[in-house]
Amino acid sequence: MTAAAQPLPRIGTMPRDAGSTPITGDRQKGPMPVTNEEILRGLAKIVHEVAGIEENEITPEKSFVDELDIDSLSMVEIAVQVEDHFGVKVPDDVLANLKTVGDAVDYVAKTT
Amino acid sequence: MSPRLRQLPPIAGARILGLGSRQPQHIVTNADIAARGVQTTDEWIRERVGIVERHLAREDESVVDMAVDAGAKALADAGLAPAEIDAVLVATCTMPSPIPNAAGQTAERIGVRGAHAFDINAACAGFCYGLGTASDMIRAGSARHVLVIGAEKLSDWVDPTDRSTCIIFADGAGAVVVGPADPDERPGIGPIAAGSAGDLVDTIVVANRHSFIRQEGQEVYRWAITEIAPVALRALALAGLTAADVDVLVPHQANLRIIEAIAKRMRAAGARDDMVVADDIVRSGNTSSASIPLALDHMRAEGRVGSGDLALLVGFGAGLSYAGQAVVLP
Numbered sequence: 438m439t440a441a442a443q444p445l446p447r448i449g450t451m452p453r454d455a456g457s458t459p460i461t462g463d464r465q466k467g468p469m470p471v472t473n474e475e476i477l478r479g480l481a482k483i484v485h486e487v488a489g490i491e492e493n494e495i496t497p498e499k500s501f502v503d504e505l506d507i508d509s510l511s512m513v514e515i516a517v518q519v520e521d522h523f524g525v526k527v528p529d530d531v532l533a534n535l536k537t538v539g540d541a542v543d544y545v546a547k548t549t
Numbered sequence: 550m551s552p553r554l555r556q557l558p559p560i561a562g563a564r565i566l567g568l569g570s571r572q573p574q575h576i577v578t579n580a581d582i583a584a585r586g587v588q589t590t591d592e593w594i595r596e597r598v599g600i601v602e603r604h605l606a607r608e609d610e611s612v613v614d615m616a617v618d619a620g621a622k623a624l625a626d627a628g629l630a631p632a633e634i635d636a637v638l639v640a641t642c643t644m645p646s647p648i649p650n651a652a653g654q655t656a657e658r659i660g661v662r663g664a665h666a667f668d669i670n671a672a673c674a675g676f677c678y679g680l681g682t683a684s685d686m687i688r689a690g691s692a693r694h695v696l697v698i699g700a701e702k703l704s705d706w707v708d709p710t711d712r713s714t715c716i717i718f719a720d721g722a723g724a725v726v727v728g729p730a731d732p733d734e735r736p737g738i739g740p741i742a743a744g745s746a747g748d749l750v751d752t753i754v755v756a757n758r759h760s761f762i763r764q765e766g767q768e769v770y771r772w773a774i775t776e777i778a779p780v781a782l783r784a785l786a787l788a789g790l791t792a793a794d795v796d797v798l799v800p801h802q803a804n805l806r807i808i809e810a811i812a813k814r815m816r817a818a819g820a821r822d823d824m825v826v827a828d829d830i831v832r833s834g835n836t837s838s839a840s841i842p843l844a845l846d847h848m849r850a851e852g853r854v855g856s857g858d859l860a861l862l863v864g865f866g867a868g869l870s871y872a873g874q875a876v877v878l879p
Protein backbone atom coordinates (compact mmCIF):
# COMPACT_ATOMS: atom_id res chain seq x y z
CA MET A 438 0.00 0.00 0.00
CA THR A 439 1.06 3.59 -0.36
CA ALA A 440 0.76 6.33 2.19
CA ALA A 441 -0.77 8.78 -0.28
CA ALA A 442 -3.97 8.89 1.76
CA GLN A 443 -2.21 9.42 5.07
CA PRO A 444 0.27 11.94 6.40
CA LEU A 445 3.78 10.60 7.02
CA PRO A 446 4.01 9.11 10.47
CA ARG A 447 6.27 11.03 12.74
CA ILE A 448 9.54 9.34 13.59
CA GLY A 449 10.97 10.89 16.74
CA THR A 450 14.59 11.46 17.60
CA MET A 451 16.34 9.43 20.19
CA PRO A 452 16.46 10.12 23.91
CA ARG A 453 19.98 9.28 25.16
CA ASP A 454 20.61 5.58 25.83
CA ALA A 455 17.01 4.72 25.12
CA GLY A 456 18.01 2.17 22.49
CA SER A 457 19.95 -0.08 24.80
CA THR A 458 17.37 -1.01 27.43
CA PRO A 459 17.59 -4.78 27.90
CA ILE A 460 14.55 -6.91 27.20
CA THR A 461 12.87 -8.16 30.32
CA GLY A 462 10.91 -11.37 30.38
CA ASP A 463 7.91 -10.19 32.38
CA ARG A 464 5.09 -11.69 30.39
CA GLN A 465 1.46 -11.59 31.41
CA LYS A 466 0.59 -14.47 33.72
CA GLY A 467 -2.87 -16.00 33.61
CA PRO A 468 -4.89 -16.89 36.70
CA MET A 469 -3.66 -19.94 38.62
CA PRO A 470 -5.77 -22.97 37.69
CA VAL A 471 -6.73 -25.35 40.48
CA THR A 472 -8.02 -28.56 38.94
CA ASN A 473 -6.66 -30.80 36.19
CA GLU A 474 -9.95 -30.20 34.39
CA GLU A 475 -9.22 -26.47 34.28
CA ILE A 476 -5.67 -27.08 33.11
CA LEU A 477 -6.99 -29.34 30.34
CA ARG A 478 -9.47 -26.67 29.23
CA GLY A 479 -6.78 -23.98 29.20
CA LEU A 480 -4.41 -26.25 27.28
CA ALA A 481 -7.10 -27.24 24.78
CA LYS A 482 -7.79 -23.56 24.05
CA ILE A 483 -4.08 -22.99 23.37
CA VAL A 484 -3.73 -26.09 21.17
CA HIS A 485 -6.84 -25.05 19.25
CA GLU A 486 -5.51 -21.54 18.71
CA VAL A 487 -2.05 -22.76 17.58
CA ALA A 488 -2.94 -25.86 15.57
CA GLY A 489 -6.61 -25.39 14.70
CA ILE A 490 -7.71 -28.67 16.29
CA GLU A 491 -11.25 -28.82 17.77
CA GLU A 492 -11.10 -28.45 21.55
CA ASN A 493 -13.22 -31.56 22.19
CA GLU A 494 -10.65 -33.65 20.26
CA ILE A 495 -8.01 -32.67 22.78
CA THR A 496 -8.30 -35.37 25.44
CA PRO A 497 -5.67 -36.63 27.94
CA GLU A 498 -4.81 -39.91 26.19
CA LYS A 499 -4.10 -38.28 22.80
CA SER A 500 -0.49 -37.93 21.71
CA PHE A 501 0.43 -34.54 20.31
CA VAL A 502 2.53 -35.71 17.40
CA ASP A 503 1.09 -39.05 16.31
CA GLU A 504 -2.62 -38.55 16.96
CA LEU A 505 -3.15 -34.78 16.88
CA ASP A 506 -0.56 -34.36 14.09
CA ILE A 507 1.10 -31.33 15.71
CA ASP A 508 4.64 -30.67 14.48
CA SER A 509 7.67 -29.80 16.58
CA LEU A 510 7.54 -26.08 15.82
CA SER A 511 3.86 -25.84 16.80
CA MET A 512 4.82 -27.68 20.00
CA VAL A 513 7.30 -24.89 20.74
CA GLU A 514 4.55 -22.28 20.19
CA ILE A 515 2.25 -24.28 22.49
CA ALA A 516 4.98 -24.46 25.16
CA VAL A 517 5.52 -20.70 24.96
CA GLN A 518 1.79 -20.03 25.40
CA VAL A 519 1.51 -22.56 28.23
CA GLU A 520 4.35 -20.69 29.95
CA ASP A 521 2.51 -17.37 29.55
CA HIS A 522 -0.87 -18.71 30.55
CA PHE A 523 0.01 -20.94 33.49
CA GLY A 524 3.15 -19.19 34.71
CA VAL A 525 5.31 -22.34 34.46
CA LYS A 526 8.60 -22.99 32.66
CA VAL A 527 8.56 -25.57 29.86
CA PRO A 528 12.19 -25.96 28.73
CA ASP A 529 12.98 -27.83 25.49
CA ASP A 530 14.14 -30.98 27.30
CA VAL A 531 10.86 -31.14 29.26
CA LEU A 532 8.85 -30.39 26.12
CA ALA A 533 10.48 -33.32 24.31
CA ASN A 534 9.09 -35.67 26.97
CA LEU A 535 5.51 -34.39 26.96
CA LYS A 536 4.15 -37.02 24.57
CA THR A 537 0.44 -36.86 25.40
CA VAL A 538 -2.01 -34.15 26.39
CA GLY A 539 -2.22 -35.87 29.81
CA ASP A 540 1.58 -35.60 30.24
CA ALA A 541 1.31 -31.85 29.71
CA VAL A 542 -1.62 -31.49 32.13
CA ASP A 543 0.28 -33.45 34.81
CA TYR A 544 3.41 -31.37 34.27
CA VAL A 545 1.51 -28.09 34.66
CA ALA A 546 -0.37 -29.44 37.71
CA LYS A 547 2.79 -30.46 39.54
CA THR A 548 4.75 -27.32 38.56
CA THR A 549 2.19 -24.61 39.41
CA MET B 550 43.20 21.70 31.49
CA SER B 551 42.19 19.46 28.57
CA PRO B 552 41.70 21.18 25.23
CA ARG B 553 38.22 21.93 23.99
CA LEU B 554 37.35 19.64 21.04
CA ARG B 555 35.03 21.15 18.51
CA GLN B 556 32.13 18.96 17.30
CA LEU B 557 30.56 19.04 13.87
CA PRO B 558 27.13 20.63 13.70
CA PRO B 559 24.56 17.86 14.19
CA ILE B 560 21.85 17.07 11.63
CA ALA B 561 18.31 16.33 12.80
CA GLY B 562 17.69 13.14 10.91
CA ALA B 563 18.53 10.78 8.07
CA ARG B 564 16.42 8.91 5.57
CA ILE B 565 16.70 6.19 2.96
CA LEU B 566 17.21 7.65 -0.54
CA GLY B 567 17.48 4.55 -2.72
CA LEU B 568 17.28 0.78 -2.79
CA GLY B 569 18.87 -2.01 -4.86
CA SER B 570 19.49 -5.75 -4.77
CA ARG B 571 21.25 -8.62 -6.46
CA GLN B 572 20.53 -12.33 -6.48
CA PRO B 573 22.60 -15.00 -8.19
CA GLN B 574 20.99 -16.40 -11.34
CA HIS B 575 21.07 -20.03 -10.25
CA ILE B 576 17.78 -21.16 -8.65
CA VAL B 577 17.66 -24.29 -6.48
CA THR B 578 14.24 -25.79 -5.73
CA ASN B 579 13.38 -28.07 -2.81
CA ALA B 580 13.11 -30.94 -5.29
CA ASP B 581 16.66 -30.16 -6.50
CA ILE B 582 17.94 -30.57 -2.92
CA ALA B 583 16.10 -33.86 -2.44
CA ALA B 584 17.39 -35.06 -5.82
CA ARG B 585 20.94 -34.48 -4.55
CA GLY B 586 20.37 -37.24 -2.00
CA VAL B 587 19.51 -35.08 1.02
CA GLN B 588 16.84 -36.87 3.10
CA THR B 589 14.10 -34.25 2.82
CA THR B 590 10.96 -33.43 0.89
CA ASP B 591 9.42 -30.37 -0.75
CA GLU B 592 6.42 -30.75 1.56
CA TRP B 593 8.54 -30.79 4.75
CA ILE B 594 10.51 -27.72 3.73
CA ARG B 595 7.41 -25.74 2.72
CA GLU B 596 5.66 -26.65 5.96
CA ARG B 597 8.50 -26.07 8.43
CA VAL B 598 10.34 -23.14 6.87
CA GLY B 599 8.13 -21.90 4.04
CA ILE B 600 10.87 -21.92 1.39
CA VAL B 601 9.98 -22.98 -2.17
CA GLU B 602 13.26 -22.04 -3.87
CA ARG B 603 16.45 -20.10 -3.24
CA HIS B 604 19.25 -18.55 -5.29
CA LEU B 605 22.79 -19.86 -4.87
CA ALA B 606 25.92 -18.20 -6.18
CA ARG B 607 28.30 -19.87 -8.62
CA GLU B 608 31.71 -20.83 -7.30
CA ASP B 609 33.26 -17.72 -8.91
CA GLU B 610 30.57 -15.29 -7.74
CA SER B 611 31.69 -13.67 -4.48
CA VAL B 612 30.16 -11.71 -1.61
CA VAL B 613 31.83 -8.61 -3.03
CA ASP B 614 30.50 -9.26 -6.57
CA MET B 615 26.95 -9.30 -5.21
CA ALA B 616 27.59 -6.29 -2.93
CA VAL B 617 28.93 -4.25 -5.88
CA ASP B 618 25.89 -4.96 -8.01
CA ALA B 619 23.34 -4.25 -5.25
CA GLY B 620 25.23 -1.12 -4.18
CA ALA B 621 25.49 0.30 -7.70
CA LYS B 622 21.75 -0.21 -8.22
CA ALA B 623 20.93 1.54 -4.94
CA LEU B 624 23.12 4.48 -5.98
CA ALA B 625 21.36 4.73 -9.34
CA ASP B 626 17.99 4.49 -7.58
CA ALA B 627 18.97 7.35 -5.27
CA GLY B 628 20.19 9.38 -8.25
CA LEU B 629 23.61 9.87 -6.71
CA ALA B 630 27.07 9.57 -8.24
CA PRO B 631 29.75 7.42 -6.56
CA ALA B 632 31.70 10.58 -5.70
CA GLU B 633 28.83 11.72 -3.47
CA ILE B 634 29.19 8.70 -1.14
CA ASP B 635 31.42 9.21 1.90
CA ALA B 636 30.95 5.88 3.63
CA VAL B 637 30.41 2.28 2.55
CA LEU B 638 29.28 -0.22 5.21
CA VAL B 639 28.93 -3.88 4.34
CA ALA B 640 27.07 -6.15 6.74
CA THR B 641 28.31 -9.69 6.13
CA CYS B 642 29.33 -12.80 8.03
CA THR B 643 30.32 -14.98 5.08
CA MET B 644 33.49 -13.46 3.59
CA PRO B 645 35.97 -16.15 2.51
CA SER B 646 38.72 -14.44 4.51
CA PRO B 647 38.83 -11.77 7.24
CA ILE B 648 41.00 -9.25 5.34
CA PRO B 649 40.70 -7.25 3.24
CA ASN B 650 37.16 -6.39 4.25
CA ALA B 651 34.24 -6.39 1.83
CA ALA B 652 33.50 -2.66 2.16
CA GLY B 653 36.85 -1.41 0.84
CA GLN B 654 36.77 -3.68 -2.21
CA THR B 655 33.13 -2.86 -2.86
CA ALA B 656 33.74 0.89 -2.63
CA GLU B 657 36.68 0.66 -5.01
CA ARG B 658 34.76 -1.33 -7.61
CA ILE B 659 31.73 0.96 -7.47
CA GLY B 660 34.02 3.94 -7.97
CA VAL B 661 33.67 5.39 -4.48
CA ARG B 662 37.15 6.70 -3.57
CA GLY B 663 38.58 7.60 -0.19
CA ALA B 664 35.40 6.85 1.75
CA HIS B 665 34.97 5.28 5.19
CA ALA B 666 34.79 1.56 4.49
CA PHE B 667 34.15 -1.08 7.11
CA ASP B 668 32.28 -4.35 7.58
CA ILE B 669 29.73 -5.12 10.25
CA ASN B 670 29.30 -8.65 11.53
CA ALA B 671 26.11 -9.07 13.49
CA ALA B 672 24.99 -12.01 11.32
CA CYS B 673 21.31 -11.72 10.36
CA ALA B 674 20.96 -8.50 12.42
CA GLY B 675 23.82 -6.90 10.47
CA PHE B 676 21.77 -4.84 8.02
CA CYS B 677 19.75 -3.11 10.76
CA TYR B 678 22.96 -2.41 12.69
CA GLY B 679 24.44 -0.94 9.50
CA LEU B 680 21.39 1.22 8.88
CA GLY B 681 21.46 2.47 12.48
CA THR B 682 25.18 3.23 12.22
CA ALA B 683 24.66 5.10 8.94
CA SER B 684 21.85 7.18 10.41
CA ASP B 685 23.97 8.03 13.47
CA MET B 686 27.00 8.92 11.30
CA ILE B 687 24.90 11.29 9.24
CA ARG B 688 23.25 12.84 12.30
CA ALA B 689 26.66 13.34 13.93
CA GLY B 690 28.13 14.90 10.80
CA SER B 691 30.72 12.15 10.15
CA ALA B 692 29.27 11.40 6.69
CA ARG B 693 26.69 12.86 4.38
CA HIS B 694 25.73 9.91 2.17
CA VAL B 695 26.27 6.34 3.32
CA LEU B 696 25.89 3.19 1.24
CA VAL B 697 24.73 0.31 3.47
CA ILE B 698 24.86 -3.17 1.95
CA GLY B 699 23.94 -6.59 3.33
CA ALA B 700 25.73 -9.26 1.26
CA GLU B 701 26.10 -12.95 1.95
CA LYS B 702 27.31 -16.13 0.33
CA LEU B 703 26.04 -18.55 2.94
CA SER B 704 26.45 -21.46 0.53
CA ASP B 705 30.21 -21.26 1.21
CA TRP B 706 29.60 -22.02 4.89
CA VAL B 707 26.81 -24.59 4.65
CA ASP B 708 27.33 -28.34 4.47
CA PRO B 709 25.35 -29.26 1.33
CA THR B 710 24.50 -32.62 2.93
CA ASP B 711 23.23 -31.21 6.28
CA ARG B 712 19.46 -31.11 5.94
CA SER B 713 19.01 -28.84 8.97
CA THR B 714 20.87 -25.99 7.24
CA CYS B 715 21.19 -26.58 3.48
CA ILE B 716 17.43 -26.23 3.01
CA ILE B 717 17.40 -22.81 4.69
CA PHE B 718 20.43 -20.70 3.83
CA ALA B 719 21.02 -18.92 0.52
CA ASP B 720 22.96 -16.15 -1.22
CA GLY B 721 22.26 -12.55 -2.24
CA ALA B 722 22.77 -8.87 -1.51
CA GLY B 723 20.59 -5.84 -0.83
CA ALA B 724 21.56 -2.21 -0.39
CA VAL B 725 20.27 1.21 0.59
CA VAL B 726 21.67 4.71 0.25
CA VAL B 727 21.17 6.81 3.38
CA GLY B 728 21.40 10.61 3.40
CA PRO B 729 20.25 13.59 5.42
CA ALA B 730 16.55 14.37 5.59
CA ASP B 731 15.81 17.88 4.31
CA PRO B 732 15.76 20.37 7.18
CA ASP B 733 12.01 20.95 6.76
CA GLU B 734 11.31 17.24 6.43
CA ARG B 735 10.82 14.69 9.21
CA PRO B 736 13.53 12.08 9.79
CA GLY B 737 12.93 8.84 7.90
CA ILE B 738 14.92 6.47 10.11
CA GLY B 739 13.90 5.95 13.72
CA PRO B 740 16.24 5.15 16.63
CA ILE B 741 17.63 1.62 16.73
CA ALA B 742 16.37 -0.92 19.25
CA ALA B 743 19.15 -3.46 19.56
CA GLY B 744 20.95 -5.85 21.83
CA SER B 745 22.27 -9.35 22.25
CA ALA B 746 21.56 -12.57 24.10
CA GLY B 747 25.01 -13.87 24.99
CA ASP B 748 23.60 -16.78 26.98
CA LEU B 749 22.53 -18.29 23.64
CA VAL B 750 25.89 -17.72 21.95
CA ASP B 751 26.31 -21.46 21.22
CA THR B 752 23.05 -21.89 19.29
CA ILE B 753 24.29 -20.72 15.85
CA VAL B 754 27.98 -21.28 15.25
CA VAL B 755 30.69 -21.74 12.65
CA ALA B 756 33.31 -23.33 14.92
CA ASN B 757 36.40 -22.54 12.82
CA ARG B 758 37.52 -21.79 9.28
CA HIS B 759 37.16 -25.42 8.22
CA SER B 760 33.64 -25.80 9.67
CA PHE B 761 30.09 -25.30 8.48
CA ILE B 762 27.16 -23.51 10.15
CA ARG B 763 25.62 -25.58 12.92
CA GLN B 764 22.47 -24.48 14.73
CA GLU B 765 20.16 -25.56 17.55
CA GLY B 766 17.02 -25.01 15.47
CA GLN B 767 14.43 -25.34 18.17
CA GLU B 768 16.18 -23.13 20.71
CA VAL B 769 16.63 -20.42 18.09
CA TYR B 770 13.01 -20.82 17.02
CA ARG B 771 11.72 -20.38 20.56
CA TRP B 772 13.91 -17.32 21.11
CA ALA B 773 12.83 -15.72 17.85
CA ILE B 774 9.08 -16.19 18.36
CA THR B 775 9.19 -14.82 21.92
CA GLU B 776 11.88 -12.12 21.99
CA ILE B 777 11.77 -10.42 18.59
CA ALA B 778 8.28 -8.91 18.53
CA PRO B 779 9.12 -6.98 21.74
CA VAL B 780 12.25 -5.60 20.01
CA ALA B 781 10.11 -4.45 17.08
CA LEU B 782 7.62 -2.83 19.45
CA ARG B 783 10.46 -1.11 21.29
CA ALA B 784 11.78 0.31 18.00
CA LEU B 785 8.31 1.72 17.32
CA ALA B 786 8.04 3.22 20.80
CA LEU B 787 11.48 4.85 20.42
CA ALA B 788 10.26 6.44 17.19
CA GLY B 789 7.11 7.72 18.90
CA LEU B 790 4.89 5.35 16.90
CA THR B 791 2.49 2.50 17.66
CA ALA B 792 1.82 -0.84 15.96
CA ALA B 793 -1.16 0.68 14.12
CA ASP B 794 1.22 3.01 12.22
CA VAL B 795 3.06 0.12 10.52
CA ASP B 796 2.30 -0.31 6.80
CA VAL B 797 4.80 -3.11 6.24
CA LEU B 798 6.56 -5.45 8.64
CA VAL B 799 9.93 -6.71 7.41
CA PRO B 800 11.42 -9.24 9.82
CA HIS B 801 14.65 -10.98 8.88
CA GLN B 802 13.62 -13.79 6.52
CA ALA B 803 14.70 -16.68 8.76
CA ASN B 804 11.71 -19.00 8.61
CA LEU B 805 8.14 -18.22 7.46
CA ARG B 806 6.77 -19.70 10.68
CA ILE B 807 8.90 -17.26 12.71
CA ILE B 808 7.75 -14.36 10.50
CA GLU B 809 4.11 -15.35 11.03
CA ALA B 810 4.63 -15.69 14.78
CA ILE B 811 6.12 -12.19 14.95
CA ALA B 812 3.29 -10.79 12.79
CA LYS B 813 0.71 -12.44 15.05
CA ARG B 814 2.24 -10.75 18.10
CA MET B 815 2.34 -7.41 16.28
CA ARG B 816 -1.37 -7.75 15.48
CA ALA B 817 -2.08 -8.59 19.12
CA ALA B 818 -0.27 -5.33 19.93
CA GLY B 819 -2.56 -3.34 17.62
CA ALA B 820 -1.10 -3.70 14.11
CA ARG B 821 -3.65 -3.28 11.34
CA ASP B 822 -5.15 -6.25 9.49
CA ASP B 823 -3.95 -4.75 6.20
CA MET B 824 -0.32 -4.53 7.40
CA VAL B 825 1.85 -6.09 4.67
CA VAL B 826 4.17 -8.80 6.01
CA ALA B 827 7.35 -9.58 4.07
CA ASP B 828 7.49 -13.21 2.92
CA ASP B 829 10.41 -13.01 0.51
CA ILE B 830 11.89 -16.14 2.14
CA VAL B 831 9.51 -18.20 -0.01
CA ARG B 832 11.51 -17.40 -3.18
CA SER B 833 14.83 -16.27 -1.72
CA GLY B 834 15.59 -18.48 1.29
CA ASN B 835 17.38 -17.13 4.36
CA THR B 836 20.11 -14.77 3.14
CA SER B 837 21.13 -13.48 6.59
CA SER B 838 22.08 -9.78 6.49
CA ALA B 839 20.84 -9.44 2.89
CA SER B 840 17.30 -10.62 3.59
CA ILE B 841 15.71 -7.35 4.75
CA PRO B 842 16.88 -5.08 1.89
CA LEU B 843 16.26 -7.91 -0.61
CA ALA B 844 12.69 -8.25 0.67
CA LEU B 845 12.15 -4.48 0.50
CA ASP B 846 13.44 -4.26 -3.07
CA HIS B 847 11.35 -7.24 -4.21
CA MET B 848 8.18 -5.93 -2.53
CA ARG B 849 8.68 -2.55 -4.16
CA ALA B 850 9.13 -4.18 -7.59
CA GLU B 851 5.89 -6.14 -7.00
CA GLY B 852 4.05 -2.95 -6.02
CA ARG B 853 3.30 -4.26 -2.53
CA VAL B 854 4.97 -1.27 -0.87
CA GLY B 855 5.33 2.30 -2.01
CA SER B 856 7.11 5.55 -1.35
CA GLY B 857 6.24 7.03 2.05
CA ASP B 858 5.15 3.72 3.59
CA LEU B 859 6.20 3.14 7.17
CA ALA B 860 8.25 -0.05 7.34
CA LEU B 861 9.28 -1.75 10.56
CA LEU B 862 12.56 -3.65 10.12
CA VAL B 863 13.89 -6.20 12.61
CA GLY B 864 16.92 -8.44 12.19
CA PHE B 865 17.97 -11.30 14.48
CA GLY B 866 20.37 -14.20 14.37
CA ALA B 867 23.74 -15.58 15.40
CA GLY B 868 25.25 -13.94 18.44
CA LEU B 869 22.52 -14.06 19.27
CA SER B 870 22.08 -10.47 18.18
CA TYR B 871 19.10 -8.37 17.23
CA ALA B 872 18.37 -4.88 15.93
CA GLY B 873 15.42 -3.06 14.45
CA GLN B 874 14.09 0.34 13.50
CA ALA B 875 11.14 2.08 11.88
CA VAL B 876 11.85 3.65 8.47
CA VAL B 877 9.95 5.61 5.86
CA LEU B 878 10.45 4.02 2.44
CA PRO B 879 11.93 6.16 -0.36
Ligand SMILES: CC(C)(COP(=O)(O)OP(=O)(O)OC[C@H]1O[C@@H](n2cnc3c(N)ncnc32)[C@H](O)[C@@H]1OP(=O)(O)O)[C@@H](O)C(=O)NCCC(=O)NCCS
Binds near residue numbers: 597764865867
Ligand atom coordinates in the same frame (compact mmCIF):
# COMPACT_ATOMS: atom_id res chain seq x y z
C1 LIG C 1 15.69 -25.75 11.48
C2 LIG C 1 14.24 -26.02 11.71
C3 LIG C 1 13.43 -25.82 10.45
C4 LIG C 1 14.11 -27.48 12.13
O1 LIG C 1 12.78 -27.76 12.47
P1 LIG C 1 12.48 -28.65 13.74
O2 LIG C 1 11.05 -28.94 13.76
O3 LIG C 1 13.09 -27.96 14.92
O4 LIG C 1 13.28 -29.94 13.36
P2 LIG C 1 13.77 -31.11 14.28
O5 LIG C 1 15.25 -31.15 14.16
O6 LIG C 1 13.17 -31.06 15.65
O7 LIG C 1 13.16 -32.30 13.51
C5 LIG C 1 11.78 -32.59 13.49
C6 LIG C 1 11.55 -33.82 12.62
O8 LIG C 1 11.79 -33.50 11.24
C7 LIG C 1 12.89 -34.25 10.70
N1 LIG C 1 13.66 -33.36 9.86
C8 LIG C 1 14.59 -32.44 10.25
N2 LIG C 1 15.06 -31.78 9.19
C9 LIG C 1 14.42 -32.27 8.11
C10 LIG C 1 14.46 -31.97 6.73
N3 LIG C 1 15.25 -31.03 6.22
N4 LIG C 1 13.65 -32.66 5.91
C11 LIG C 1 12.83 -33.61 6.38
N5 LIG C 1 12.73 -33.94 7.69
C12 LIG C 1 13.52 -33.27 8.53
C13 LIG C 1 13.64 -34.72 11.92
O9 LIG C 1 14.34 -35.89 11.68
C14 LIG C 1 12.53 -34.93 12.93
O10 LIG C 1 11.86 -36.14 12.66
P3 LIG C 1 11.44 -37.11 13.86
O11 LIG C 1 10.56 -36.30 14.76
O12 LIG C 1 10.75 -38.20 13.13
O13 LIG C 1 12.74 -37.49 14.48
C15 LIG C 1 13.66 -25.12 12.81
O14 LIG C 1 14.14 -25.53 14.06
C16 LIG C 1 13.99 -23.67 12.60
O15 LIG C 1 13.70 -23.09 11.58
N6 LIG C 1 14.56 -23.02 13.62
C17 LIG C 1 14.96 -21.66 13.53
C18 LIG C 1 16.31 -21.60 12.90
C19 LIG C 1 16.58 -20.29 12.23
O16 LIG C 1 15.69 -19.58 11.85
N7 LIG C 1 17.86 -20.00 12.09
C20 LIG C 1 18.31 -18.85 11.46
C21 LIG C 1 18.24 -17.72 12.38
S1 LIG C 1 18.99 -16.38 11.59
